[in-house]
Amino acid sequence: MAIKPVELAQRCGINRVYAWQLLKGRRQPSLELALQIYGVTGVQLGLLAGLTPDEIQVMQKAAA
Numbered sequence: 001m002a003i004k005p006v007e008l009a010q011r012c013g014i015n016r017v018y019a020w021q022l023l024k025g026r027r028q029p030s031l032e033l034a035l036q037i038y039g040v041t042g043v044q045l046g047l048l049a050g051l052t053p054d055e056i057q058v059m060q061k062a063a064a
Contacts, residue, residue, distance in 0.1 A: 031063055
């Protein structure tokens with residue numbers, strides 16, 4: 001799923017420049033933000049990149 005920085009910023013309540021940096025891999029989101037982004041958009045960033053849905057579910061439970 002491709003998402004544009006403006007859409008990510010609006011949907012997650014973050015700055016557009018920060019959203020662009022996250023999507024380009026120039027910055028890494030915190031686990032909390034990565035989980036929020038995944039929950040809202042389905043995009044896996046930061047610590048969630050490359051994880052299976054089951055592994056992400058474990059991360060969500062651990063972070064709660």
